[in-house]
Amino acid sequence: MTRRGSGWIGGALLALATLAATPTRAETGALEQAVKATYLYKLAPFVAWPPGAFNATDDPLVICVQGADAFAGLVDRAAAGQRVGPHPVLVRRLARLERTSGCHVAYVAGSQAQSTAQALAAVSGSPVLTVTDAERGPARGIVHLVLNSGKVRFSVNIGQAEAGGLAVSSKLLALALEVSR
Template sequence: MNRSTNHGLRRTVAVWMLACVAALCAGRALVPPARAQSAVPAVPLERRVKAAFLYKFLGYTEFPATAFADAAAPLTIGVIGADDLAVELARVVAGRTVNNRPIEVRELREADVGARVHLLFVGGGDAQRVGRIVRQASAAMLVVTECENGLQLGSVINFRIVDERVRFDVSLDAAERNGIKLSSRLLTVANRVQKGAQ
């Protein structure tokens, strides 16, 4: 594949994934006015975009069979330190499935870090706290963070704001350590993919 074709494919996949995220975020605007007035305060756009990305990440991640109790077990997303994102994420995944598995969202506290989840999102920028949580996380888990140097702290995916947009970096080493495989389609739209010592 020549360089120009590869660039075109990357751009197409990036546009498609961002369009999916935008569509998921826009769904919030379809709430009838009466319900919207009684709803919880609006979730900031950055949180809505990150919630949509977390849902999309599940479709690009292959978890080992041992990560599930049985064929009908749900995909579970745990959220620590970002209750507003957890609420938005629950709205995004309601009624949806990934690989024929239902999705459930759990709001966790740091003491719950040993809970069995498939994707763990650790909110906040306190590197000491995030590093401590990431180190305690179980294997067979996609760990996503949003702090400075998140990949160096051991996360698989770390959100960043680049040119006022939500982007993400990926650590293939962390994915391998956690026993999960990430689709090349996800890597294509990442801001940066890290492999080996950086």
């Protein structure tokens, strides 16, 4: 084999290795969704709920997923066996989010039964950390997930949090892309 031939083969192998190492859009999308699912319970240690939000010190931290059944499966896997302080994490799927749903954290995606805006209005002013996703529309919860330079980031509305009696840690606020009232 000549040098010219071996250079071509080496270049082709390098190109194939680069393609193999570059995630496809589907892989990137799946990774993005898995990161978002993990955020739901990773945010909780940075939030203080008002007295009475938990009946007992070892009550579960309930994460509700409204209107996104496929995403709920990712949240189930991410939260399996996890604890937030003394609270085991429990995931519930909901078609409709209500003030009486018993959620501490709610991922609000909207559904045919209830739009994102309707779901947010249903729990407005209650101690529920609402999480929305820019990918699903403009309505914003207390935490709003966005994709920024290929990374999942978030903004925080402390006015909404305070209206529900939630206190958001300054450590979490320091990581936010945007903090608003």
